[in-house]
Amino acid sequence: MTGQPTVLLGVTGGIAAYKAAELLRGFQKAGMEVRVMMTEAATRFVTPLTFETLSGHQVHVGEMLRADSTIAHIEEGNVADIMVIAPATANTLAKMAAGFADNLLTATYLAYAGTVVVAPSMNTNMWRHPATQSNVAVLRERGVYVVEPGAGELACGVYGSGRMADPESIVAEVKYRLQVERKTDLRGLHVVITSGGTREPIDAVRYIGNRSSGKMGAALARGAFDRGAVVHLVKANVDLPRAPGVTEIETPTAAEMYQEVMRLLPETDILIMAAAVADYSVVAPAGGKIGKSHADLSVSLVPTTDILCEVATRKEGKQYVVGFAAEYGMEGLARARDKLERKNLDMIVFNDISRSDIGFNSDYNEVVILTPQGESRVERAPKETIAEIILDHIARELRSRREEFLPVT
Numbered sequence: 001m002t003g004q005p006t007v008l009l010g011v012t013g014g015i016a017a018y019k020a021a022e023l024l025r026g027f028q029k030a031g032m033e034v035r036v037m038m039t040e041a042a043t044r045f046v047t048p049l050t051f052e053t054l055s056g057h058q059v060h061v062g063e064m065l066r067a068d069s070t071i072a073h074i075e076e077g078n079v080a081d082i083m084v085i086a087p088a089t090a091n092t093l094a095k096m097a098a099g100f101a102d103n104l105l106t107a108t109y110l111a112y113a114g115t116v117v118v119a120p121s122m123n124t125n126m127w128r129h130p131a132t133q134s135n136v137a138v139l140r141e142r143g144v145y146v147v148e149p150g151a152g153e154l155a156c157g158v159y160g161s162g163r164m165a166d167p168e169s170i171v172a173e174v175k176y177r178l179q180v181e182r183k184t185d186l187r188g189l190h191v192v193i194t195s196g197g198t199r200e201p202i203d204a205v206r207y208i209g210n211r212s213s214g215k216m217g218a219a220l221a222r223g224a225f226d227r228g229a230v231v232h233l234v235k236a237n238v239d240l241p242r243a244p245g246v247t248e249i250e251t252p253t254a255a256e257m258y259q260e261v262m263r264l265l266p267e268t269d270i271l272i273m274a275a276a277v278a279d280y281s282v283v284a285p286a287g288g289k290i291g292k293s294h295a296d297l298s299v300s301l302v303p304t305t306d307i308l309c310e311v312a313t314r315k316e317g318k319q320y321v322v323g324f325a326a327e328y329g330m331e332g333l334a335r336a337r338d339k340l341e342r343k344n345l346d347m348i349v350f351n352d353i354s355r356s357d358i359g360f361n362s363d364y365n366e367v368v369i370l371t372p373q374g375e376s377r378v379e380r381a382p383k384e385t386i387a388e389i390i391l392d393h394i395a396r397e398l399r400s401r402r403e404e405f406l407p408v409t
């Protein structure tokens, strides 16, 4: 596999077919190319045009033979790094288990030699039926990965199991499967990532905070875990789905984040400080809620402990330390380089927060990666892609450091 992985997304005729469009977008955001194949029944729920527009590729539907007589079930399989069937109906699961090849999708499944992931979706009774359960067991036995449906209110009005897993969980599973077969360049390394924005209390209900969403940190955590690292995500006020396999620790304030990073530091190989940590905290936050009656109100602030400066004094050259510099305008680049040197960092990732189309709270970013050796500009891309590029840089640098110490034979 080189560059962007390609997902072959098979959509079957279940009520959750509409969610396949969101799933397709999720794959794209994760830096994947998507090709779509639909069963005839699926086209009664969503039109091929939707998927054609979103994927930018022709959608193959239904029967095996096409007018131009190309062999789509072989061709599409050949370009795909992974095949995902979501939603997977009871009918299609049964056909897969029995080895039927009576439509393009089932024929492609039989002809496909790579990894297959299915996300079943159906009414609770259909899901629980022994026939469906035994079909799923057969597929599992043959190496198909099943993203279990969740419980919830189903389209038929009843509450129960059978609802297709969230698109994020399916994307996470697919990413994991692709990575397992791909990069393991951080295997066994202990990675600590901070993310989100700290909140410094003014009183029991108010705080001084910032707009950081934690998306960059979450993407880095997922990426590092996928490459085999043991990952701790030290997060402040982040409202995002949990990343599978990552240990998450809540640290709402700058002081708590500082404590946690220091606690983990001795065991850390790579520290990535992607959180927006408050520079100041309130001297004496009020215990209750400050009332409206004050004619004049002021709060005194003190600087918080600079986590990166503390790390720099304690790291003893062992850890690879990455900072983030959120600066207003490109003129901040010089300040970022200064921070790299002053705080003795191995890397600093600069991003311009004056732009609304990237950075804070956006799914996208555009960064400049600065190291003592030079700088590298990364064009606007989904945060997952930016995370991969940052991790590639780190892995490459660690590899070259290891090689430096290899004995000359």
Ligand SMILES: Cc1cc2nc3c(=O)[nH]c(=O)nc-3n(C[C@H](O)[C@H](O)[C@H](O)COP(=O)(O)O)c2cc1C
Pocket (backbone or CB within 6 Å): 011, 012, 013, 014, 015, 016, 039, 040, 041, 042, 088, 089, 090, 091, 092, 121, 122, 123, 126
């Ligand atoms: C309104 C409606 C909703 C349906 N929803 C589901 C569903 O969620 N899951 C399922 O397994 N079958 C569902 N079916 C039944 C399938 O559409 C039917 O079994 C079809 O033959 C599946 O074909 P396919 O597997 O080739 O896509 C539904 C049928 C209708 C009419």
